[in-house]
Amino acid sequence: MSGGVRTEVDVGRGLVLRNPILTASGTFGYGLEYEPFVDLTALGGIVVKGISPAPRAGNPPPRIVETPSGMLNAIGLQNVGVERFVREKLPALRERGAVVIVNVFGSSEADYVAVVEALEREQGIAAYELNLSCPNVDKGGLAFGRDPDAMRALTRAVRERTGRPLWVKLTPNVTDIAEMARAARDGGADAVSLVNTYVGMVIDVERRRPVLARRTGGLSGPAIRPLAVAAVDQVHRAIDLPIIGIGGITCARDVVEFMLAGARAVQVGTANYNDPAIAQKLVDELVSWCRAHGVGDVNELVGALEE
Amino acid sequence: MSGGVRTEVDVGRGLVLRNPILTASGTFGYGLEYEPFVDLTALGGIVVKGISPAPRAGNPPPRIVETPSGMLNAIGLQNVGVERFVREKLPALRERGAVVIVNVFGSSEADYVAVVEALEREQGIAAYELNLSCPNVDKGGLAFGRDPDAMRALTRAVRERTGRPLWVKLTPNVTDIAEMARAARDGGADAVSLVNTYVGMVIDVERRRPVLARRTGGLSGPAIRPLAVAAVDQVHRAIDLPIIGIGGITCARDVVEFMLAGARAVQVGTANYNDPAIAQKLVDELVSWCRAHGVGDVNELVGALEE
Amino acid sequence: MPFDVIAAVTDQRELGPDTWLLALDAPQIAAAARAGEFVMLGLPEIDRMLIRRPFSIARVGPAEAGAPRTIEIVYKVFGSRTAMFSTLRPGAKMSVLGPLGRGFWLPEPDGPRELLLVAGGIGIAIFPLLVQQLGARAGEASLLYGARTAAELVLRDWFAERGVAVELATDDGSAGHHGMVTDLLEARLARPARGRRLVMACGPTPMLRAVGDLAMAREVPCQLALEETMACGFGVCLGCVVPRRNPEGEFDRFVRVCTEGPVFDAREVAP
Amino acid sequence: MPFDVIAAVTDQRELGPDTWLLALDAPQIAAAARAGEFVMLGLPEIDRMLIRRPFSIARVGPAEAGAPRTIEIVYKVFGSRTAMFSTLRPGAKMSVLGPLGRGFWLPEPDGPRELLLVAGGIGIAIFPLLVQQLGARAGEASLLYGARTAAELVLRDWFAERGVAVELATDDGSAGHHGMVTDLLEARLARPARGRRLVMACGPTPMLRAVGDLAMAREVPCQLALEETMACGFGVCLGCVVPRRNPEGEFDRFVRVCTEGPVFDAREVAP
Ligand SMILES: Cc1cc2nc3c(=O)[nH]c(=O)nc-3n(C[C@H](O)[C@H](O)[C@H](O)COP(=O)(O)OP(=O)(O)OC[C@H]3O[C@@H](n4cnc5c(N)ncnc54)[C@H](O)[C@@H]3O)c2cc1C
Ligand SMILES: Cc1cc2nc3c(=O)[nH]c(=O)nc-3n(C[C@H](O)[C@H](O)[C@H](O)COP(=O)(O)OP(=O)(O)OC[C@H]3O[C@@H](n4cnc5c(N)ncnc54)[C@H](O)[C@@H]3O)c2cc1C
Ligand SMILES: Cc1cc2nc3c(=O)[nH]c(=O)nc-3n(C[C@H](O)[C@H](O)[C@H](O)COP(=O)(O)O)c2cc1C
């Protein structure tokens, strides 16, 4: 409840977020970096940078480049590994009372299972988000995200190890994203989050080389918003499972757009770089929008397109 | 040859274009509308609006909406049909000496074959481009473009009816565009053109409706350029077949970018609306670019990334 | 034939709430413009504005000094681009394509006429050029002009000064008739005509629909200026279509507002 | 702690070919800035500029009137955004995040020093604040400053006026030594030191590499200000990394230029 508007959303398996605004993995660090700008507990949740069993160095630079209304990144899942995450990052987040969703990454089913098993022993984790969709690594991620059988099997393997809410993050680089969402559900996912980035490339024509050292990267930002909204709409019409909408969100209008397309909650990504306070501002703006439009409960928006 | 730079490009089956700048189907009408702005014979070629066996009324409005650095369209292949095209449009184009590539559309294999058979009787057609990638119609197009077997069979069926250069236009809305390119080649295509538009959606949050009457549309414009460049690069590395690069081109740098990624020629689409003279300007700008960079033949650029 | 030019802004003035007058130095377009035609307005840099926006040519001027040099646009800040346009000041450059479209058509001047110009809100923007081109015969025209509130009734004095009989309507009663502009039209059509009547209307879609219905019910010729989202403005994108109906009222085909309109016979289109 | 503010442009001046000085009213950032730190500069509207751009805080001022109110940026027009920045005039608003990063570090002031500031081209932008913060000890500094041609040697008088010994080099010989700025450094390092030497360098990557090699060969401490493409500027995107090497010269890990730099010990990084 905020300013007369009910903002709580149920994203499956009993997880009720205080509001539908989350931050997207890889764009919000481990949350703590944003403390100068954001009250972490004011957000619906924080999805931390993808965690793998061992630390990962990531890809060589250049790793990012701006594109029209977007950016490409090829970070390559640089992260501190699950051990240091548990030791150094999680306790601080827990202490602050932030709602933490851990984005899990691996190169094999065993990797995903290993990260989740290590995290199962820890308090203060609201959900797991399996990143089966990173385009910027050689193995893992995207390979699972493009094959429904692999996705179902991997989701099931993790499902068997946890009673916590389990989200699967989908790649849009597929022919039929609804089929992938179905596979995630059949594997036992409680929600799907979409979209991750689109494979893209920019060439430095003077040097005749790809700008990114890794050749290609993932496109994010407002450029992809219409594609992401279409993906959410498609999955929403195809299956009955909570959806977390992601892609190019910069203002309350965009949040409402994703919710009308069928998302119960959203994640803000690239916009956090431009305005590190944006996630918290969006909570307030969404409430104002609802009040101005006579919406007493944000859940009224979910999938509420006129047919 | 232009200003000391060789601009002719061979796009397969002996078709040599005077330069690599073409205009994309659906963005250049039947060419004649651009005569106030462009000398049609100065272009490498003109790809006309998709032609189906019978005239098509197209989708109800609204059909277009602007998005960040792009636009969505859902025209629905409104066109005059092959008969009127042959009677009213083709003779005028022929008379002017324009290089005409006919974009062919249908809802079944028989449709595609019917259009090509009708056109085989006519002079003044440089090539066919099979549109197996339109996201804005219920049947045909995208259905073929997403299934390698269907694509191969359809391409072969057309191939058997014509000795003219045959291009297949690919959709990027697939898991593996290189696989689709391979299917087109195996079916007998002389070149592939990519990309067509990406499925997207914008919602009017005030009215709680999709802005487009058809719900979704196809995203074009600079927003998709990094995605299209990555697609061209991927196909170029996977198979040996001339590629026509398409997606968000607005300046000579963009043309060079697509050629370095592996395109022998390019098509300019959405930018024609903003600047109806742009295609011809790009021919001149490309020549200037080559001169300034010591490139004596545009073919030196094709796939010429430093590895 | 339309001209595609880079034109300098020569004036930018606020006429009313969120309503601006923008003047552009575009002599070729000014000389060729006919009432009801429009331009596509953008910025010279494609990366700052991919799709241009359509605006009626509101007025050309100065009419005194031989051929007109400037075109004027009267516009309402509606979304992102019009908001940006309103920040441009004299000297700024815009890209302008025009004149475009098929404007109003006037019956031959062979006798008395009663021209009924019906404007809703920013729909007023299409009529000044018509009055300029009517010249001495502006006295044959009446402007029926409605808006939400008096402050939004921009340019009304300009019409009155040129001999046009102006009747006003506002939703809140702050000027003229308290009600809709279509009430004014209905009343007028019920009175005997001063000559051959012709209705010309521009405004929101529901208003156009009502105007068309009123005129057709009395078999008064009626021209409606339609709006639809446009990407090109010159007939190639097929983005701006509306359904045309045949004399039986059935769907005939989609017509392009940009080249087959924006002004249509009310019998052909159902806004 | 960085501040994220909307700041008004208070000055915009061309210093040399494509080189500008931009002043912004950002008192909190001005008060907190330390030499070598930077800001992320953007426009208030995210839809006009998605990714902000990093620029050194060149100077704060006016220093006379108590706490400084403004920060100054010295920048070169390089691509689309710097070109756009150069069109902004006093009164325009920008979004500014800063101060960011880890700047230069100075040895304790316990004896004579010989500070060698090595600047290549627009790399000069990082040094005025250092000289401001050296205050009375600016006389301990020498600026070795190279550019392609004399006109590009902006701000050189400003340094000289503050007691900094300035040595110039140009590629075309139009000012100072006809050759590279690293030639100046090499000559200087070959001469006996006036005190504890410290090299601080900012400029193109090949120059930084050469400077680092020269200094390390003589075991002179050396700080290099690096550049890498940045999306956030505050350590979260992991876009701006460079490889760090361990004492054995092997790859250790990727470090973030924005928070672990931009100034690094030359022994740690290989530009
Ligand atoms: C022939 C014609 C003449 C017009 N004349 C005038 C005029 O004289 N004065 C005036 O104020 N307005 C006029 N309009 C409407 C004007 O074009 C829109 O208000 C303007 O495009 C809104 O742009 P925006 O970026 O501010 O709004 P946006 O944020 O883009 O969108 C707001 C709304 O504007 C409409 N719109 C957006 N893009 C276009 C487009 N390319 N073409 C048409 N409509 C669009 C959409 O319906 C949308 O819902 C005219 C429209 C047409 C078709
Ligand atoms: C810590 C730091 C301090 C800097 N200080 C200054 C300064 O004081 N004065 C000055 O003139 N320049 C400075 N730069 C460089 C400046 O950031 C770039 O010149 C600027 O970003 C170019 O933007 P653009 O849009 O004009 O060019 P673009 O068209 O975006 O690109 C041109 C080139 O600029 C570089 N670039 C683009 N985006 C970024 C980014 N987000 N971060 C870093 N580099 C980028 C890329 O290498 C690219 O090849 C600094 C860079 C860093 C990292
Ligand atoms: C620099 C960067 C790093 C990212 N890292 C991850 C990651 O580690 N795990 C993940 O699932 N998604 C990652 N993403 C994808 C985002 O979480 C998000 O899905 C995507 O950026 C689209 O949202 P946006 O358009 O709002 O940025 C990353 C995105 C960016 C820009």
Ligand SMILES: Cc1cc2nc3c(=O)[nH]c(=O)nc-3n(C[C@H](O)[C@H](O)[C@H](O)COP(=O)(O)O)c2cc1C
């Ligand atoms: C309004 C519109 C209509 C289009 N119609 C067709 C078509 O009939 N056949 C086709 O193959 N592609 C069609 N396209 C796709 C373009 O040819 C092109 O592939 C796409 O727009 C990407 O290029 P761009 O980003 O340069 O516009 C259309 C695109 C637009 C914007």
Ligand code: FES
């Ligand atoms: S606006 Fe393009 S056809 Fe009318």
Ligand code: FES
């Ligand atoms: S710029 Fe984002 S981590 Fe350095």
